Amino acid sequence: MILANDALTKLRDGNRRFVAGDVDASIASRAHQADLSNGQNPFAIVLACSDSRVPVELVFDQGFGDLFVIRVAGNVVAPSQIGSIEFAASKFGTRLVVVLGHSNCGAVIATLEELALEKTHRSPNLRAIVDRVRPAIEPVLETHGNSDEHSLIGAAVRANINASVERLSHGSLILEQLIDGDELTIVGAEYSIETGQVEFFDER
Numbered sequence: 495m496i497l498a499n500d501a502l503t504k505l506r507d508g509n510r511r512f513v514a515g516d517v518d519a520s521i522a523s524r525a526h527q528a529d530l531s532n533g534q535n536p537f538a539i540v541l542a543c544s545d546s547r548v549p550v551e552l553v554f555d556q557g558f559g560d561l562f563v564i565r566v567a568g569n570v571v572a573p574s575q576i577g578s579i580e581f582a583a584s585k586f587g588t589r590l591v592v593v594l595g596h597s598n599c600g601a602v603i604a605t606l607e608e609l610a611l612e613k614t615h616r617s618p619n620l621r622a623i624v625d626r627v628r629p630a631i632e633p634v635l636e637t638h639g640n641s642d643e644h645s646l647i648g649a650a651v652r653a654n655i656n657a658s659v660e661r662l663s664h665g666s667l668i669l670e671q672l673i674d675g676d677e678l679t680i681v682g683a684e685y686s687i688e689t690g691q692v693e694f695f696d697e698r
């Protein structure tokens with residue numbers, strides 16, 4: 495069993511290799527499947543955005559069986575995301591959950607646009623995402639309303655990541671019990687599309 499701190503170190507080291515271009519090229523081609531046919535033991539769970547520029551395994555230089563990844567636009571927390579994390583944490587004993595947002599997130603920007611100008615033509619399904627991002631972002635508009643667009647989007651992205659961490663931490667009895675028993679740690683992180691670096695919020 496890999497403890498949360500050790501899992502964080504593995505992710506930090508992997509992202510450093512990715513940024514440096516010093517990745518393990520054999521990961522993708524290696525025939526891991528045989529070793530994993532009897533089960534999996536992922537050392538971290540990652541809730542990330544679906545954005546095509548944020549391929550989770552690549553940015554952490556990880557391979558088959560390493561990460562249990564859930565991707566949804568805007569890294570929002572809905573029942574199916576909570577259920578996926580409950581499943582992985584309970585079934586595999588994975589101790590670390592990372593909510594990985596990223597710079598210039600389209601779901602966050604769409605929500606900011608929506609708050610600026612009410613739009614009614616979104617499908618109910620797309621609305622289900624925007625409506626989950628919106629509560630995190632409304633307070634940001636109050637504090638950063640006069641900031642330039644870049645700062646506003648940056649603050650909104652971070653608020654959305656923190657909101658997902660908060661929602662996961664209190665959205666499920668199973669996860670709460672694991673957290674209370676020191677068996678699960680949930681941290682937010684932001685991937686920079688510009689630099690490739692992941693900043694973990696616990697480093698602040």
Ligand SMILES: [Zn+2]
Nearest residue numbers: 543545599600
């Ligand atoms: Zn995104």
